[in-house]
Amino acid sequence: MCRAPARRPRPHWCDVHHLLHWAHGGETEPGNLALLCERHHAKVHHGFRVERDTDGRWRTWRPDGTEILLLPHLTRRTADARAG
DSSP: OOOSTTOOOOGGGEEEEESSOGGGTOOSSGGGEEEEEHHHHHHHTTTOEEEEOTTSOEEEEOTTSOEEOOOOOOOHHHHHHHHO
16 A cells, blocks of 8 residues: 555555665665555655654655644544534
């Protein structure tokens, strides 16, 4: 699945992206790879950044260095409960 925020296309629609580019010493091994859809794969080669923390959490940054954050997904049940 695409590791960009809010994207979940099927894996066969994704490209494998080296987190540390192979030209800079990045190895082609699972810890240095991420699946990205074609759109987001192009974006990371034009300034966006995708990284995985040591705890396994994926994080994404814009070209200006600000992190892209998402609110937790609300289920219909939770939304209805909050609405009263």
